[in-house]
Amino acid sequence: MRGTKVKLPFEDLGELLNRLGGVPPERICLDPFPGTATKRDLLRKHGQPRKLYELVEGTLVEKPMGHVESIVAAELVALLGTFVTRYELGYFTGADDLVELMPKVVRGPDVSFTSWVQRPERTADTNAISKVIPSLVVEVLSEKNSRGEITRKLKDYFFAGVRLAWVIDPRKRTAEAYAAPDEAVAIPADGTLDGGDVLPGFTVPLAALFAKLPAPAAKKQPRRKKK
Structure with a gap:
């Protein structure tokens, strides 16, 4: 009116x-x-x-989803997809997915996995906005993501029932694994993502996700002042 x-x-x-x-x-x-x-x-x-x-x-x-973030997410989907399909564990989605976590909160994780435990009929939800809460969600950080935004996202995810979250930083080539919003395990560049209880047996070296990206530029050493 x-x-x-x-x-x-x-x-x-x-x-x-x-x-x-x-x-x-x-x-x-x-x-x-x-x-x-x-x-x-x-x-x-x-x-x-x-x-x-x-x-x-x-x-x-x-x-925000740039070229680098898309490459990293696609690599993870390929590796995750092979494992999930081989053992018939559930289904996975990409960055254009929409999941209703709460009545007024709809998120789109960069990658997600939903176990057939969530869908005993063993078929994926086909609604434009799914109400089925994924077992695993992944956020690939962009330069435009703020730390506070990711903190809020993690709270939303776990409040809704997500069991595991990975936050991947393609610029630092590191990651964090969360079993709760305030329970982070830092994964260094030479470390490995582990599916834990959500995807038992699934592991992927972080280096594998960045293999198609150029090597990071070496940091310039500060010049020593001449005496």
């Missing part, structure tokens, strides 16, 4: 960005106005034009 005021869940843009975990303003979609977006809006905008979004705090937040 014209003239009807909409009560927003935040007072100003600063409060919204803070609640989203310090997301850069350029990733906030203004159509529809922040605080008023719905799942219908998410489906309308998702992938158009070539942008992926998540729905948080009634706001469409662009999901």
